[in-house]
Amino acid sequence: MAKQTATNITWHAGTVSRGEREKMLGQRGAVVWLTGLSGSGKSTVAVAAERALVDRGHAAYVLDGDNIRHGLNKNLGFSPEDRTENIRRIGEVAKLMSDAGLIVFTSFISPYRSDRDAVRALLKEGEFIEVYVSASLDTCEGRDVKGLYKKARAGQIPEFTGISAPYEAPERPELVVHTDRQTVEESVAQVVGYLEAKGYLSPASGA
Amino acid sequence: MAKQTATNITWHAGTVSRGEREKMLGQRGAVVWLTGLSGSGKSTVAVAAERALVDRGHAAYVLDGDNIRHGLNKNLGFSPEDRTENIRRIGEVAKLMSDAGLIVFTSFISPYRSDRDAVRALLKEGEFIEVYVSASLDTCEGRDVKGLYKKARAGQIPEFTGISAPYEAPERPELVVHTDRQTVEESVAQVVGYLEAKGYLSPASGA
Numbered sequence: 001m002a003k004q005t006a007t008n009i010t011w012h013a014g015t016v017s018r019g020e021r022e023k024m025l026g027q028r029g030a031v032v033w034l035t036g037l038s039g040s041g042k043s044t045v046a047v048a049a050e051r052a053l054v055d056r057g058h059a060a061y062v063l064d065g066d067n068i069r070h071g072l073n074k075n076l077g078f079s080p081e082d083r084t085e086n087i088r089r090i091g092e093v094a095k096l097m098s099d100a101g102l103i104v105f106t107s108f109i110s111p112y113r114s115d116r117d118a119v120r121a122l123l124k125e126g127e128f129i130e131v132y133v134s135a136s137l138d139t140c141e142g143r144d145v146k147g148l149y150k151k152a153r154a155g156q157i158p159e160f161t162g163i164s165a166p167y168e169a170p171e172r173p174e175l176v177v178h179t180d181r182q183t184v185e186e187s188v189a190q191v192v193g194y195l196e197a198k199g200y201l202s203p204a205s206g207a
Numbered sequence: 208m209a210k211q212t213a214t215n216i217t218w219h220a221g222t223v224s225r226g227e228r229e230k231m232l233g234q235r236g237a238v239v240w241l242t243g244l245s246g247s248g249k250s251t252v253a254v255a256a257e258r259a260l261v262d263r264g265h266a267a268y269v270l271d272g273d274n275i276r277h278g279l280n281k282n283l284g285f286s287p288e289d290r291t292e293n294i295r296r297i298g299e300v301a302k303l304m305s306d307a308g309l310i311v312f313t314s315f316i317s318p319y320r321s322d323r324d325a326v327r328a329l330l331k332e333g334e335f336i337e338v339y340v341s342a343s344l345d346t347c348e349g350r351d352v353k354g355l356y357k358k359a360r361a362g363q364i365p366e367f368t369g370i371s372a373p374y375e376a377p378e379r380p381e382l383v384v385h386t387d388r389q390t391v392e393e394s395v396a397q398v399v400g401y402l403e404a405k406g407y408l409s410p411a412s413g414a
Contacts, residue, residue: 015254016261019270024261035387047222054223059266061228061307070297071329075292085282092279093300101267102307122278 005112019132023203025059028096030200031091031123032191035110036133037162038148039140041179045133046061048188053103058201063090064107078159084115089155091119098127101201110167111161113168131191132173135180137162176180223266228308231411232266238298238330239398239405242317242377243340244369245355246347249393252340253312255395258309259413265292265408268304270297271314284368291322296325305334310407319369320375336400337380342387344369 022028030051034042046062053060062163069076070121073089097104110116116126140162141149152160159165170176175194177187195201231234239256241249253269260267276283280296283289294317304311315388317323328337347369359367366372377383382401384394402408 016257016267020261021266025265025266050223054227057231059228060223061230061303063303065304067303071302072296081218089279089296093303095278096268096270096274097304099274100304100309101266103311131208177352 009184013155018099018101019044019204022032025101026201026203027058027101029099029199030103030127030129030195031094031095031119032103032105032111032129032131032195033119034105034107034131034133034138035115035116035173036179037135037137037140037167038109039143039182040133040135041177042107042109042133044184045179045187045191046107048184049191050105052188052192053195053201056201058103059101060103060105062105062107063094063097064175068093068122073090084112086111087115088118091122094119095122095127095139098123101179102128103195109161109167111165113170116170129175129194130170131175131177132170132171134176134178134186139180225308226411231272232308233382233410234265234308234310234410235407235409235411236308237310237334237336237402238301238305238326239310239312239336239338240301240317240323240326241312241338241340242316242323242380243287243386244280244342244344244347244374245316245367246350246352247342248384248391249314249316249340252338252384252386252394252398253314255391256398257312257397258397260402260408263408265310267310267312269312269314270301270304275300275315291319294319294322295325298329301326302329302334305330310402316368318372318374320368320377336382336401337377339377339380339383340394341376341383341385346387347355401404 036042043064050062051062068090073086076086090106090108094104094106115129144150148157151157152163161167161187177190177191179187213324241247241253250271250294257267257269275297280293282291297313298313301311323337351357355364359370368374382397384397386394
């Protein structure tokens, strides 16, 4: 990678590589992209998986509406263009954090396949782990923890995913967790088991 | 922090705190914001400081033009509004990485005091460490590693900081490194020494 050099080119031989960061952290940086309807359980699974990883000594982080929509993306609305830009920026931030060696969980409805595929394309092979958090619309609407479905049905929220805007389920996600027929613990075990089995929880060989 | 909950509220008691992440990493998340003229040595100092920290087992990361301008901020130009938005986004990303427990070095000219102060305001007390990478315009122009000053003098780069656009030096930076009269090693020792002395290289007590 070409660096903005200044006084002393020899320092650049000393640039820390991704592999070194991963070795130091004892893991491989990755983006675990949770997608699903509002109320499907994305944040619950993300937060619980982060907890499980940190308890095992891994460096993980959750990007969600709370820390993104009020910060980096607070100047974006909900137009189609802004939704796409929202997901693009989240993808770029997740890429930087993954490059820093972190295991990043992203918890966003991200209803459009093209937006998710664009994030996948940003990352290197195996760095993007798409997790479809699957629960039927009936189940999600039945939970309605934040009362959003009720508002959407009343026409108070335009273009609400699943009600008045489409949700495009992943066609070939790395993982599907069925939150309507398994416990949070089971979903987390599935995610962490995948990370373990695929070698994300130890540094890449040769790093 | 209010979380987007779904199925199981009890999991939220398990949300990983910043303090826990910092304890696990053995450090305090922080943003070391390097500001200075083109050619002042910001990236050289950032990359060498990252190296020094990683060699000591710390998790650090450099945000610079290479990983930001071609990624997150590739849809921004160089108008005053876009420059401000550029720095704002970098500040928000640095904030997320710092919240994840990393020590983040940012290497951008960031010529405007108001833009830097806006980033400081995003962060909590002590989380923003402004480092003025100081070298005279003559020195920077004399180095001109990338030939940018020559182009700017020839009128080929409009609004080039120091030539045709202002640079507002920090008034009360946490640190000043004088790259025109000390070696890279000395500058790095100064930065790392500051982090050490202020306790950033061990987790906050009570975390």
